[in-house]
Amino acid sequence: MQVLTIEDLRAFLVAEFSQVADEFDLLRLTPDGIEVKLNVGDRHLRPGGTVSGPTMFSLADVAIYLAILARIGPVALAVTTSASIDFLRKPAAGVDLVATARILKLGRVLAVGDVLIYSEGGTDPVARASMTYSIPPGR
Numbered sequence: 001m002q003v004l005t006i007e008d009l010r011a012f013l014v015a016e017f018s019q020v021a022d023e024f025d026l027l028r029l030t031p032d033g034i035e036v037k038l039n040v041g042d043r044h045l046r047p048g049g050t051v052s053g054p055t056m057f058s059l060a061d062v063a064i065y066l067a068i069l070a071r072i073g074p075v076a077l078a079v080t081t082s083a084s085i086d087f088l089r090k091p092a093a094g095v096d097l098v099a100t101a102r103i104l105k106l107g108r109v110l111a112v113g114d115v116l117i118y119s120e121g122g123t124d125p126v127a128r129a130s131m132t133y134s135i136p137p138g139r
Contacts, residue, residue, distance in 0.1 A: 002029060003069045009034075012074050015067075024062060029070055033102040033113065036063040037120065040096050051091045051126075060085060060115040060129035063101035068111045068133055071103065075136060081110070082132040091126045092119035109135055 004012070006026045013021040027035040038044070038059045046108040061080060068078060091097060098118050105112040110132060117127040 001071045033075040039099045056127045063099040064113045064131045067101040077136045081134045085129040096120045
């Protein structure tokens with residue numbers, strides 16, 4: 001069940017995370033998740049010109065967070081409790097990244113999801129993440 005729209009999620013990002021809100025484009029909500037694009041810039045690159053691991057982790061974390069909020073509402077204090085990421089291949093140089101996040105389980109206090117990250121236009125994922133979020137009581 002969707003509670004927030006793409007526009008609601010964008011407004012939430014601007015209000016609560018203004019320091020990074022302009023780095024992400026929310027592409028579409030899906031029946032079980034969301035697609036989020038990271039606008040890759042020089043600040044996201046490591047030596048050799050590839051996107052850094054922490055940048056890809058950030059994209060995965062933001063995507064799952066927004067997928068959860070789309071279903072439970074604007075709960076700013078939902079937090080990551082567990083995360084695992086596999087870096088599968090080097091992202092394409094000079095290309096934005098797109099994360100496809102999917103909620104696997106949305107419970108009363110925990111949400112579990114996975115994320116596949118692609119170089120925009122690519123067909124093979126560059127990273128895969130699994131994340132669990134704690135949802136505060138009283139949402």
